[in-house]
Amino acid sequence: KLLLELKAVDRRYNEGDRKLVILDKADFSLKHGEMVALVAPSGAGKSTLLHTAGLLERADGGDVILSGVPCGPLSDDDRTAIRRNDIGFVYQFHHLLPEFSALENVMMPQMVAGLSPKQAKERALQLLDYMKIGHRADHRPAELSGGEQQRVAIARAVANAPLLLLADEPTGNLDPTTASYVFDALEALVRQSGLSALIATHNHELAARMDRRVTLSQGKIVSF
Ligand code: ADP
Numbered sequence: 650k651l652l653l654e655l656k657a658v659d660r661r662y663n664e665g666d667r668k669l670v671i672l673d674k675a676d677f678s679l680k681h682g683e684m685v686a687l688v689a690p691s692g693a694g695k696s697t698l699l700h701t702a703g704l705l706e707r708a709d710g711g712d713v714i715l716s717g718v719p720c721g722p723l724s725d726d727d728r729t730a731i732r733r734n735d736i737g738f739v740y741q742f743h744h745l746l747p748e749f750s751a752l753e754n755v756m757m758p759q760m761v762a763g764l765s766p767k768q769a770k771e772r773a774l775q776l777l778d779y780m781k782i783g784h785r786a787d788h789r790p791a792e793l794s795g796g797e798q799q800r801v802a803i804a805r806a807v808a809n810a811p812l813l814l815l816a817d818e819p820t821g822n823l824d825p826t827t828a829s830y831v832f833d834a835l836e837a838l839v840r841q842s843g844l845s846a847l848i849a850t851h852n853h854e855l856a857a858r859m860d861r862r863v864t865l866s867q868g869k870i871v872s873f
């Protein structure tokens with residue numbers, strides 16, 4: 650069963666009178682529970698692909714289909730609702746709110762989604778424990794190391810139990826040992842929750858641990 654499908658997706662940018670073609674009738678699909686690595690050089694279009702698949706940007710042609718629902722015809726509000734409920738994002742830099750604790754950062758999306766503080770706190774603590782950062786729940790982001798910050802950011806990304814996790818170089822700012830440790834926790838979380846993940850990375854060692862590897866070539870998404 651497919652969770653995510655890209656069907657003949659086009660994405661172009663206009664750079665003056667030059668047209669930059671990032672995706673050209675690109676096809677891709679992600680099965681439930683599948684973890685796929687997206688490996689491509691800087692500027693190849695990894696962020697563009699993740700933002701298009703994550704409904705942050707609209708395709709110029711073709712469509713993104715999530716759980717069987719074609720998302721192109723949907724209104725911006727409907728796309729935002731799907732994004733909040735079903736998609737979690739992790740970036741190279743954590744984007745945690747600096748004035749709040751790790752716990753509060755992970756509680757936030759659940760509070761926005763309407764959970765009670767008690768329910769949100771319970772799940773947030775569980776996720777922080779799962780990411781092996783529960784003992785630092787009361788610390789603010791500035792009091793955590795880079796790897797700890799990323800573990801909190803991953804817990805926050807899955808706080809609302811999304812179906813799809815999209816990660817853009819989630820360990821790109823970490824030294825190799827820390828990157829491997831953070832990836833271990835991420836992988837365990839994905840496997841345990843049955844979530845599907847598309848993870849952009851430059852780290853071939855981590856890419857090799859995923860189910861499949863794809864790259865971008867001449868506007869297409871191809872396996873390698
Ligand atoms: P990656 O994530 O692989 O580094 P990006 O998706 O960020 O690649 O960018 C792909 C290409 O598209 C780059 O050449 C970049 O400069 C260009 N690009 C990205 N966003 C825009 C934009 N909003 N307007 C114009 N060009 C863009």
Ligand code: ADP
Nearest residue numbers: 700703705729730732733736737738758761806
């Ligand atoms: P919020 O509930 O904070 O208003 P949004 O509906 O704006 O969230 O966005 C949902 C998800 O998309 C969040 O995980 C957020 O981090 C991500 N997001 C929103 N806007 C952008 C953007 N411009 N670039 C990257 N990620 C974004």
